Amino acid sequence: MTMKKVLTIAGSDSSGGAGIQADLKTFQELGVYGMSALTTIVTMDPKDNWHHHVFPIEISTLEAQIETILSVGIDAMKTGMLGSVEIIETAAKTINESKIKHAVIDPVMVCKGEDEVLHPETADALRKVLVPLATVVTPNLFEASQLAQTKPIKTIEDMKEAAEKIHALGPKYVLIKGGSKLKTEKAVDLLYDGKEFKFLEAELIDTPYIHGAGCTYSSAITAELAKGKSVEEAVDVAKDFITAAISHGFKLNQYVGPTMHGAYRTYGAGRTKIEQ
Ligand SMILES: Nc1ncnc2c1ncn2[C@@H]1O[C@H](COP(=O)(O)OP(=O)(O)O)[C@@H](O)[C@H]1O
Numbered sequence: 013m014t015m016k017k018v019l020t021i022a023g024s025d026s027s028g029g030a031g032i033q034a035d036l037k038t039f040q041e042l043g044v045y046g047m048s049a050l051t052t053i054v055t056m057d058p059k060d061n062w063h064h065h066v067f068p069i070e071i072s073t074l075e076a077q078i079e080t081i082l083s084v085g086i087d088a089m090k091t092g093m094l095g096s097v098e099i100i101e102t103a104a105k106t107i108n109e110s111k112i113k114h115a116v117i118d119p120v121m122v123c124k125g126e127d128e129v130l131h132p133e134t135a136d137a138l139r140k141v142l143v144p145l146a147t148v149v150t151p152n153l154f155e156a157s158q159l160a161q162t163k164p165i166k167t168i169e170d171m172k173e174a175a176e177k178i179h180a181l182g183p184k185y186v187l188i189k190g191g192s193k194l195k196t197e198k199a200v201d202l203l204y205d206g207k208e209f210k211f212l213e214a215e216l217i218d219t220p221y222i223h224g225a226g227c228t229y230s231s232a233i234t235a236e237l238a239k240g241k242s243v244e245e246a247v248d249v250a251k252d253f254i255t256a257a258i259s260h261g262f263k264l265n266q267y268v269g270p271t272m273h274g275a276y277r278t279y280g281a282g283r284t285k286i287e288q
């Protein structure tokens with residue numbers, strides 16, 4: 013069997029749990045060959061309560077990375093933190109020019125633990141330029157309300173309404189992540205293809221260690237799509253993958269705890285919590 017090749021266009025999380033680090037670890041776990049084009053570098057200041065700093069990368073450096081990777085060829089790609097309108101346009105150009113079959117767009121707008129939207133001016137560009145090209149777009153509740161331009165999402169009904177509005181922008185599928193922020197007993201996500209609402213449910217795990225969960229989830233979807241799975245199948249595997257990763261999340265330091273990318277391979281979809 014030939015190795016499937018996937019690209020992530022995303023930021024670097026120096027602490028290793030989210031961003032490109034999460035993407036490449038997840039690709040490896042799911043047996044695809046990962047390549048990366050770095051958009052920004054995020055650091056955390058230990059002298060200032062782990063406050064995030066974002067260092068952008070020159071657009072010409074991003075373009076050179078993408079050129080390298082497209083010369084190899086890819087089976088699927090994803091985007092994560094992009095950080096500027098110009099970078100969003102470059103990602104869209106990559107999807108159009110490579111005629112790639114599957115692009116998963118994770119519309120990263122905030123980092124967990126940080127309140128402010130990192131790049132407010134980019135929400136509009138995401139809506140207009142990138143989201144329409146997605147096979148699947150994977151907003152969390154906050155990102156979904158920004159993309160749909162609706163009020164804060166608090167209920168399943170709000171989620172459905174936002175999914176319809178986002179679908180109207182042009183992506184094939186919308187996957188809204190309820191996670192722990194919806195007042196439900198389970199961790200519920202909503203998949204919408206323009207016709208049917210499908211809910212994905214998993215046990216809601218009582219843990220603060222979910223740094224990088226969104227990056228990991230969208231990478232798992234990308235890996236499974238590259239292997240030829242349908243969107244419904246890919247999202248199902250990814251939900252098991254992220255649930256296992258969250259149930260084995262661990263404390264890195266007093267500020268952050270990432271999910272465990274190797275949990276699905278090591279423990280399977282079943283969940284045996286490791287003692288911290
Ligand atoms: N405490 C939790 N227990 C189980 N699943 C969770 C929990 N928190 C988030 N999830 C799931 O993890 C995935 C990523 O969601 P989320 O953390 O909301 O994304 P993001 O990192 O983009 O904010 C989704 O499938 C969501 O339902």
Ligand SMILES: Cc1ncc(COP(=O)(O)O)c(C=O)c1O
Nearest residue numbers: 023025030031123224225226227
């Ligand atoms: C580079 C980068 N991308 C994405 C994210 C978002 O991470 P999450 O998957 O927890 O939403 C972060 C958060 O720190 C980050 O540093």
